[in-house]
Amino acid sequence: MSYFDAASAAPLHPVARQALQASLDEGWADPARLYREGRRARMLLDAAREAAAEAVGCRPDELVFTASGTRAVHSGMEGVLTGRRRVGRHLIVSAVEHSSVLHTAEVFEADGGTVTQVPVSRAGEVAPEAYEAALRPDTALACLQSANHEVGTVQPVAEVADVCGAAGVPLLVDAAQSLGWGPVEGGWSVLTASAHKWGGPSGVGLLAVRKGVRFAPQGPVDERESGRAAGFENIPAIVAAAASLRAVRATAAEEALRLRELTERIRARVPELVPDVEVVGDPVRRLPGIVTFSCLFVDGETLLHELDRAGFSVSSGSSCTSSTLTPSHVLNAMGVLSEGNVRISLPLGAPAEEVDRFLSVLPGAVAAVREKLGAPSPRTAGREDTLVVDAIGKRCPIPVIELAKVFGDVPVGGTVRVLSDDAAARLDIPAWCEMRGQEYIGEEPAERGSGYVVRRLS
Amino acid sequence: MSYFDAASAAPLHPVARQALQASLDEGWADPARLYREGRRARMLLDAAREAAAEAVGCRPDELVFTASGTRAVHSGMEGVLTGRRRVGRHLIVSAVEHSSVLHTAEVFEADGGTVTQVPVSRAGEVAPEAYEAALRPDTALACLQSANHEVGTVQPVAEVADVCGAAGVPLLVDAAQSLGWGPVEGGWSVLTASAHKWGGPSGVGLLAVRKGVRFAPQGPVDERESGRAAGFENIPAIVAAAASLRAVRATAAEEALRLRELTERIRARVPELVPDVEVVGDPVRRLPGIVTFSCLFVDGETLLHELDRAGFSVSSGSSCTSSTLTPSHVLNAMGVLSEGNVRISLPLGAPAEEVDRFLSVLPGAVAAVREKLGAPSPRTAGREDTLVVDAIGKRCPIPVIELAKVFGDVPVGGTVRVLSDDAAARLDIPAWCEMRGQEYIGEEPAERGSGYVVRRLS
Known part of the structure; x- marks a missing residue:
């Protein structure tokens, strides 16, 4: 088997496994306790925090361990949005953020906040100017991933951090996909990451919040991890996460x-x-x-x-x-x-x-x-000037296949109208036109779904 | 070293260690994926859920794994309180619940809810009648631990569940301290637990919600664990938690x-x-x-x-x-x-x-x-009818020590007034009176702190 899905979860790094096994004996006790086992657990936790902070490029007291990258994003966004509530209730995210960012934005919006989604280029990249344009006097937080999880595009984080910094708006960077490769450059304010993306164990996220960022942890009070990550610390996994981050950085x-x-x-x-x-x-x-x-x-x-x-x-x-x-x-x-x-x-x-x-x-x-x-092979003859393809109830990629099958039946200059109620058609029919050099005229409302109209150019 | 603090965290059970190590190789991938590694991870997760559900005494689809017992409590309480919001915004908890329950109650109260704390006996036990008396038409949820984490007292959970059930109010049972010893008896509606209390690894909590209980997960949407526990599943730890629960139950x-x-x-x-x-x-x-x-x-x-x-x-x-x-x-x-x-x-x-x-x-x-x-040894002579001990600024147990030192100086029938601004004095001075067979007269406001008045009876 060849496993080519490391962006979902990386197999456990050998160093992570070693560190995990070693700290199962030393790291199970409550680090808040004063007795020997507690002190040993605390020492492991402190050392892991220092190592992780060094890799992130922050102070140890700016970094806490969460139960996952998702939790780090949720807590990071909620903490800043609430901490800066007096500034305003406007949030900026890119359109290609991880779902954990977008779902937190949805909750914020449902609660009365306003969200601006910054668009991306066809390559998946945001423009710093677009962030600049989205900033408002009431912007509490801006979020931008360091690199995209689906297509790998690296974002101009440092430039966007400059733009946000000039406006006094903190930038949260979801560094889940990139932290194993190196620290995030530039003046970010909050950073999140997830250990199982770099070969650390599941169950460990990082949340770094720079000193000076107004931050109000949400949810019930809990003393652990500076009040920013509730629940008993998973120290063996935390140790393994920090050790493997250091190891992957070395190579x-x-x-x-x-x-x-x-x-x-x-x-x-x-x-x-x-x-x-x-x-x-x-x-x-x-x-x-x-x-x-x-x-x-x-x-x-x-x-x-x-x-x-x-x-x-x-x-x-x-x-x-x-x-x-x-x-x-x-x-x-x-x-x-x-x-x-x-x-x-x-x-x-x-x-x-x-x-x-x-x-x-x-x-x-x-x-x-x-x-x-039953995907089509090229045809030649053309007769009718206009054709309708009824692909209602059919799922992607069938609507595009049906379009391609009949496309040769209309003459150059003629049109095909594809009726479809599959959301993917809205994306795939224009994309097909671009790939084939045909003209996408547009979408029209239909009795059910939409009609997507295409003109044959060649 | 003798470790006598298992109620904080138990050392890793040998079966947990074995299961954890075995599943590090099989359980790291994303169980939502369709490829081989994902299917293997899903199978491990499903098997662990079945084993844990059997030990809890619920259906597998009623049980999710959270990142900690604290998270299970937070999510369980918030889910029911929101799910039953139309019924009302009243919550019942015992006065001796774990801090995770009481802190969730605080958030609920700050958000406009009403909380009734049911008192306990001197032995730490609630009375089912007290829960019955606390129930109101707008009660959304009642919470009761299966057993107390500080003093070990077992609560009458089945009786309280009956009382709540008769009123149509779900009972959430925090079973963190008892689940390793056996299932919680009676008609509970929601159950929470924490693996590291029974020798499982850190980083795993259980949240069981009976079918039919109105439950609305809070926080940003996340598809994992039926939407009830956000973040990537920590499968090796989950497998270890389930295996060790089964193992400790066997003995x-x-x-x-x-x-x-x-x-x-x-x-x-x-x-x-x-x-x-x-x-x-x-x-x-x-x-x-x-x-x-x-x-x-x-x-x-x-x-x-x-x-x-x-x-x-x-x-x-x-x-x-x-x-x-x-x-x-x-x-x-x-x-x-x-x-x-x-x-x-x-x-x-x-x-x-x-x-x-x-x-x-x-x-x-x-x-x-x-x-x-400098704790006192007994004295005999008594002269002054009333004495004042100024223990302002002194921390427990100094106020009681000061009281005991001078107590022999007042005659039988005389009083001592202890001035103290330490909250513990409110508990410890009456307790001292009971242990010594002396009369605790009461607390009076003082310029700073309070005056605690004690009469010598013998």
Whole structure:
């Protein structure tokens, strides 16, 4: 098996395993107690905090350990939003943040706050100017990920921190995907991360809050972790998290070069090997180990199943694999093709041979899915000036497949109207037009769902 | 070293360690993913849920894993209080609940809810009639621990559940201290627990919510654990928690008998070996491994330090050890002596010889602390009819020591007025009177703090 989904969860790093096992004997007691076992636990916790703070680039007393990265985001955002409530109730997030950020924003909005979503380019990148434009006198907090979890695009965090800092607005950086590679540069105010993304154990998140940021922890009072993370400290896991962060940092520069070469190979070869593929995300400003592409006429879930059978574990932002039945909000915000989406995220040490084997397996897997779904091959004849394709009730990628099947039946200049009630069509039909050099005229309301109108140009 | 503080945290059970190590290789991936590593993680999670549900006595789909027992309490209370908001905004808790329950009640009260605290007997036990009397048409939730964490008293949970059930009010049971010994009997609606109390790893709590209980999870949306516990699942720790719960249950009946005999030995011998001691908590309806006593004229922190030097790790509910500088709310609610408080909570397998060694060391340790503090020896002569002791600015147990020093100076029938601004005096001076057979007349406001008036009867 080749596990290529490190951006979801990395296998436990050997150093994490060692540290965990070693501290199971020393770190189980209550660090708030004064007796010997408690003092030993406290010493382990203090040492882990110092090591993690050094890797983050903050003071130890600015950093607490939470039970997960998600909890760090929730607590970090809620703490600042409440602490700066007097300033105002406006929040800025990018459109491609992790769901933990966006869901916290939803709660804030439901509670009367106002949220501005900053858009991204087709490469998934925000513009510092867009943050600047979004800032208001009542802005309590701005949030920006250090790098995107689905497409790997690195964000201009330092520039956005400057813009926010000039306005006196704290910037929370979700560094979940990047912290293993290096500290977040620039003047961030709050930083969150998650240990199992860098090979640490599950159950540990980091929340760093710079001195001077107004912060009001929410929820019932709890004395542990400076009142910022309720519940008994999971010290063995915390020790393992800190030790493995230090370990991955030691080899980060070298391993980044190696993985970047492998993902570059995928970026370059996939479009050569597989027809009708869009590689997404910034080609240069990107994380070393992540590469994402979408395949026209392919159902993501079926492709994942084919790849799993061939021994590859990857993930997908396609509508068809997520439990929410809507396309990935990231791909949506980027305006790129979402169907047949595949994210490869290489774990540390991923062998080049496995990547090459993936490249040899992928074309067959995609072709098999396309055949199963009856994807079209090119046609020539054209007769009717306008055609309607009724794809109501059909799920992605069927609407696009139906469109492509009949497209050759209209003459150049003619139009096809696709009726669809699948949200993914809104993204995938324009993307298909762009890939095919056809004109996307627009969306019209229909009795059920929408009509998506396309004009044949060639 | 003898570790006698299992009620804070138990050392990792060998079965927990085995299960944790075994599942580090299988349980690190995201159980929401469809590929092989994800399916394996999901299988481990499902199996752990079934095992834990069986031990709790609920259906697997009624149980979720949280990041700690504290989180389980917070989420359980908030979920029911919000889910039943239309019924009303009244909450019932006992006065001796764990701080996680009382702090959630504080937040609820600050948000406009009403809280009734049910008092306890001198043994620390609630009366079902008191819960019945506290129920109102707008009661959304009642909470009662299965057994008290500081004194070990077992609560009449089944009876209270009946009373609440008859009124249609759900009962949340914090079973943190008892779940390792057996399932909670009776018709509870919500149950919470914490794995590190039974020898499981840190970082795992249980939250069981019976079908039919209106429950509205709070905080940002998160799909994991039925939306009731945000953040990536800590599967290796969850597996270890479930496996060790099953393991401790297998030997619970036998071990309970053994530990009960040892704690009974402490209950009986301590008052014989140490003068001026009050053993607190119910002598019969109590947990097998916990015994608590308070020593007059003793500072808890100093005594803990003496015992630590002698190789014993115990905890204290005395004002002087907690970081909040107020006496334990449990001892306070029971109305028992709080000074020089010691809680012994024996871990599974605690050897009888260690208990005997503790009994041989304790008298000397207490005597050393009393000597250090200048505790009084009995006097005879009495002259003045009334005396004032100014203990303003002095911390427990000094006010009681000062009282005892001069008490022999007033004749029988005379009074002593102790001026004190230490909150512990309110508890400890009446307790001293009861232990000495003297009359506690009452508390009067004073310029600073209060005056506590005592009449000499003998």
